Amino acid sequence: MATQLTLISHPLCPYVQRAAIVLAEKNIPFTRVDIDLANKPDWFLRISPLGKTPLLLVDDQPIFESAVICEYLDETIAPALHPQDPIQKAQHRGWIEFASATLNSIAGFYTAPDAATLAAKADEIRSKLATLESALNRAPFFAGEQLSLVDAAFGPVFRYFEVFEQIADFDFFAATPKVQAWRKALQQRASIAHAVSADYPAQLRQFLSQRNSALAAKMQAMPSTAATDFCLAPA
Incomplete structure (x- = not known):
């Protein structure tokens, strides 16, 4: 069964864009869900330790912080966007x-x-x-x-x-x-x-x-x- 990826987003967040770019470069299907950061939903606060976007749900497992999300995607899905050296x-x-x-x-x-x-x-x-x-x-x-x-x-x-x-x-x-x-x-x-x-x-x-x-x-x-x-x- 394919892994389901959900990107929790805000329309203006530049850090969300980083993750969206990496997902697109790797041609990975994903669902994008925008939230209001001025009125954060309870379900988001329960899974986001910092209460910030982006947050990536890998099936039901949350990953937070854009740099961590991008590195996870780069380590698990080809092609690599980081140099090998x-x-x-x-x-x-x-x-x-x-x-x-x-x-x-x-x-x-x-x-x-x-x-x-x-x-x-x-x-x-x-x-x-x-x-x-x-x-x-x-x-x-x-x-x-x-x-x-x-x-x-x-x-x-x-x-x-x-x-x-x-x-x-x-x-x-x-x-x-x-x-x-x-x-x-x-x-x-x-x-x-x-x-x-x-x-x-x-x-x-x-x-x-x-x-x-x-x-x-x-x-x-x-x-x-x-x-x-x-x-x-x-x-």
């Missing part, structure tokens, strides 16, 4: 943690309470992108021709900038052409493009606009025609 594998795990740190910087950016903090957080993101730029030497993906778990971690990171760029020109990628090319390659990968729903950009824009933040103020200050185009921007 132990040093390279350890390095890739480090870059996956770097992706999580970049997500923390992004959260600091979109929650920045004032213009000065917003500018400082934008600089923090540019610094992280510069670090990535120095690490990239092959294309189209992080380690060359084959997509890896590092790419699955960074696909959701880069997705934020598609919406940020509609708000203002922050020049995030002006000094990082290799990162920009990597970003474009990931955008075109079906597993990454389809890791979110078609209305994800609209949901993210709504989420950002509801923050008490400098970025939300920029959104509210957009000219009426631009704001209309912004709200109707294609996914």
Whole structure:
């Protein structure tokens, strides 16, 4: 009897996207169940020690934390997305943690309470992108021709900038052409493009606009025609 996989999800969670990308790359059928993290169901709290998404149910056995889920999938189902060499594998795990740190910087950016903090957080993101730029030497993906778990971690990171760029020109990628090319390659990968729903950009824009933040103020200050185009921007 085939194993039943259920991915417990939230529509905007970038960590859920990592698991969805790996499942798609391995061509594994699974069921995706979205929950409201502001009103977590009791059944979810009973099986999720941290009360966070993603959570993967393997039949009725829960696995939590995105990095653990992705490694479990990579260890149990071909093709492998991690390198076989132990040093390279350890390095890739480090870059996956770097992706999580970049997500923390992004959260600091979109929650920045004032213009000065917003500018400082934008600089923090540019610094992280510069670090990535120095690490990239092959294309189209992080380690060359084959997509890896590092790419699955960074696909959701880069997705934020598609919406940020509609708000203002922050020049995030002006000094990082290799990162920009990597970003474009990931955008075109079906597993990454389809890791979110078609209305994800609209949901993210709504989420950002509801923050008490400098970025939300920029959104509210957009000219009426631009704001209309912004709200109707294609996914």
